[in-house]
Amino acid sequence: MKMIKKLATAAAAVLLSGALTSQALAEFPDDTITIVVPWPAGGAYDLSARLMAENPPENLPVSMIVTNVTGAAGSNGVRHVAQSDPDGYTIGMMGTHAIAQSYMNRNATPLEDIEPLVFIGPEPASLVVSNDTGIENVKQYLEQLKKQPGSIINGNDSPGGFSYIAATMLENHFDVKLSKVPYQGYAPTASALVSGEVMSTTLPIPLLAEQHKAGKVKIIGVAAEKRHPFAPDVPTFKEQGFDFIAEDFYMLYLPKGVPEDRRAKLEEGLYKLLSDEKFQKKAAELGLVIMPRDAAGTRAYLEQRNQEVKAILEDANLIEK
Amino acid sequence: MLTDFLAALGTTLLSPWGLVLAVIGTLLGILLGAMPGVSSTMALAILLPISFGMDPHLAILFLLTVFVASVYGGSVTAILINIPGTPGSIVTQLDGYPMARSGRAGQALTYALVSSTLGGLIGLVALVLVAPMLAAAAMEFRSPEFTAVAVFGLVLLAYASPGSTIRGMMVGGLGLLCGMVGFDKLTDIPRFTFDSTALQGGIELVPLCVGLFGFAEVLKNVGAAGRSSGKSVMPAIGKVWPPMKELLSHWKTMLRGSLIGAGVGAIPAAGSAIAVAIAYAQEMRFSKRPDKFGTGVSEGVVAPESANSSSIGGTLIPMMTLGIPGDAITAVLMGSLLIHGLRPGPGLFANNPEFVSGVYSSFFLALILTLIVGLLLMRWVAWVTRIPSHILMVVIAVLCVVGSFAIRNTMDDVYIMLAFGVIGYLLNLLRLPAAPLAFGLILGPLLEENLRRSLILGRGSWEIFINSPIALTLLLMSAAAILLPLLAPWFVRLRNDLRRTYR
DSSP states (O other): OOHHHHHHHHHHHHHHHHHHHHHHSSOOOOEEEEEEEEEESHHHHHHHHHHHHHHHOOTTOOOOEEEOOOOOOHHHHHHHTSSSSSSSEEEEEEEHHHHHHHHHHHHSGGGGGGGEEEEEOOOOOOOOEGGGGGOOOOHHHHHHHHHSOOEEEEEEEEEEHHHHHHHHHHHHTOOOEEEEEEEESSSHHHHHHHTTTEEEEOOOOHHHHHHHHSSEEEEEEEOOSSOOOTTTTSOBBGGGGGGOEEEEEEEEEETOOHHHHHHHHHHHHHHHHHHHHHHHHHHHHTTTOOOBHHHHHHHHHHHHHHHHHHHHHHTOOOOOO | HHHHHHHHOOOOHSHHHHHHHHHHHHHHHHHHHHHOOOOHEEEEHHHHHTTTTTOOHHHHHHHHHHHHHHHHHHHHHHHHHHSHHHGTTTTTTHHHHHIIIIIHHHHOOOOOHHHHHHHHHHHHHHHIIIHHHHHHHHOOOOHHHHHHHHHHHHHHHHHSSSSSOOOOOOHHHHHHHTTEEOOOOTOOOOOOTTHHHHHOOOOOOHHHHHHIIIIIIHHHEEEEEEETTTTOSSOOOSSOOOHHHHHTTHHHHHEEEEEHHHHHHSTTTTTHHHHHHHHHHHHHOOOSSSTTTOOHHHHHHHHHHHHHHHHHHHHHHHHHSSSSSHHHHHHHHHHHHHHHTTTSHHHHHHHHHHEEEEEEEHHHHHHHHHHHHHHHHHHHHHHHHSSSSHHHHHHHHHHHHHOOOOOHHHHHHHOOOOOOOHHHHHHHHTTTTSSHHHHHHHHHHHHHHHHHHHHHHHTTTTHHHHHOOOHHHHHHHHHHHHHHHHHHHHHHHHHHHHHHHTT
C-alpha cells in the first residue's frame, strides 16, 4: 500500500514538474501580441502601430494585433496597459499626452507605473500660418507678437494635448504671448486654420503638408533638428536663426513586472524592426519619422520630456496633484 | 469626366477580383452594420487591416462597399428589432419599427433600401459635380456657424420628438446633461465624473443608443414576459414590395432627405446622426400628417434613409478635396488611403485623377450591390424574424454587451450601456420618448464647445454671431420656428379683434 502511494506521489511529481518545465521551456512568444493605441483608428499613432503589426519582427514570429482603447485624453489606453498582465503580450503606445495626463488627471497612470520599451520616433511641430496673415517667416511672426502681444490667434489642442504644449513652449522660449484657442484634436484645428478662423497653428507637418503645397496655408518653420520629408522646402527654426525644438513622440512601453528575458526579447526585435531601412521607407510614405532608441535611451528621453512638460504645466497652473 | 468614370467602372467589373471583393464587402457590411453597437466606423476599423495587402483601388472599393452596405445594415435592425445598428439609423426606427410591428416589415425594409440607393446616388452626384463648390461652402463653417447649427438642431429636436413637445424637451435636456460628462472639451478638466474612471471618457453615443434602444427593449420584454404568451417579438416580414405607385410618390421626400444628407454630411464633424435627425424633423414639418409620425408612416423611414446614404457622399467631399475627415468613418477611410501612400487633399485630384474616378465608380458599384444583395437577403431576414422571442432577446442582450464593449474595448462602455438600458426602460414606463436623449447627447457637446470657442474668438462679444451671415440666418430661422407657433394664436386674436373693431 505504502509502495503504491509512494509511486503515485512520484508519478504525480514527475508529471507536475514535466508540465512546469514544458511551460517554462515554451519559447516566448507563443501567442498573439497586442499593441494598445490610446487614440481612435486612423490617426498617426494608429498608423504606426498597424504598420508594425503588419511587419512583425523576426524574433517574434507571432501575429500582432492593434486595439484602440480610447477616451479621457488617452489615459484610458495607458491605464489598460498598466493594469494588464505583465506577461509581455500587451504592449502600449504613448506620447506626450501620457506625461501631461499624469499631472493633470488624478486618475491617470503615473509614469513610474510603466516600463519604457523602445522609442519609435519624434513627431515635430511646425508653425503654420494662414494666408491672410501675410506672414512669410518665423522672424516676421515673432516681430508681430512683440509689437502686439496676443494679436495672433493660435489654434491648438485643449491644455493636455501636444499642440497646446508646443504653443506654450514657443511662448516661453521667445517670451511672447499668443491667443490660444482650443480645438478637439488635430483635424478640427487644421480645418480652422484653412477656413481662417485661427491665424496660426502648432501642428505636426503631415496633416497640413498638402494644403501647404496647394498654397492654402504656409508652413513657416519646422521645430526639429532636420527638415521634414513632407515639406522639404520649409526651413527649420534653427536654419532661420532660432534655437527652438518642440516635438511630440511615439514610444512603446510595457506594464511593470514583465520578466526580464521577455522584455529584452521584445526590445531587441522591435528595435531591429524600427531600424530596418525598408520599414523606415514605408513609414516615411505615411509621414512618420522613425528614429528608434533602445529602452535605456527611451527612459532617458522620457525623463527629459517629463521635466519639460511638468514645467510648462506648472507655469500654466494645470497640475492637479 | 464621364468617360473616366465608365473606364474605371469597366476595369473593376472586368477584374474578377474586384467584383468578388465588392460582393464580400457588401455582405460583411450588411451583417456588421446590422449588429447593434458595431457602427459603420467599427465595421471599417475591423476590416481595415484586411485591405492593407490589396492594391489601393481594390482596397478603397472593398472599404466603400463595407461602408455603404453597413449604413443599410444598420437600418435592418432598426426596423426589425428597434435597435439602431449604426448611429445613422437612430431615426429610422421611429417609424420603421411601428411599421414592422403592424406587419409591414418587408415594405419598411424595401422603402429603406430603395431610398438608401437613391439617396446614395444623389450623394454620389453631389460628390462628383458639386464637390468643389460644396467644399468651399462647408469651409465657411467656423465655430459661430456650428453654434448656430446646434441651436437650430435643438429647436428642430423639440419638434422631432414624438408626442408632447414639453416631454421631448425634458428628455432632450437630460441628453444635453449627459453630453457634459467627461473631460471638458476646451480645458480638459473632468466634469460630472464623480472621480470614477468609467465616466472620464464621457458617455459615448453608441453605448447610449444600444442601451436606450436595444437593452431597454430586452427589459421591456422581460417585464412583459408574464403577460405575453411567448409570441415572437420580431414581426412577420409581410409583403416585400410596397405598391410601386406609393413608392414612387415619395420622390419628393427622397429628394429632400438626400439633399439634407449630402449638405449636412459635407460639413466637417456633422456626420450622419445629425443629418438623419434634421431630415426627419424637416419631413415632419412638410408633412400633411405630422401627428402620425412615430406610428409607422413610410415617409418617416424614407427621409432618414435617403439622408444617411447621401451623407456618405457628403462626408467624402471634405475628405477627398481638403484632406480633412468629416467624421470618424472618413478618418478611418483616410487612414487606409495613407497606408497606400495616397494622401487625400487638393493634390490627390492633381496627381492621381484615375484614383479619384476609381473612388466614384467604387461608390456607385457599392450602391448597386447593396441594393441587389439587400433584396436577395430580405427573405432570409424573414426567416431570422421567426426566431422565438426568448432566444432572440438573449441574442440581443449578448449583442448589446459585445457591441458596446467592442467600441473602445473597455467594460466602462458596457456599464454605461446597461445604465441607459435601465433609463430607457424607465422612460418607457413614464411614457417619455427616448430618442431626444440621443439627440441631446449629439448636439449638446457641439453647442457647448462651439459657443464657448466663438466667445473666445470674439473676445467675449456676442456680436460674432451677428457678423456671420450663415449663423445669423440659422439663428433667425430658429427664432422663427420657436416664435411662430407661439405668436400664431395671438395673430389670430389680433385679426379677430381688428375685424370686430372695424366691422
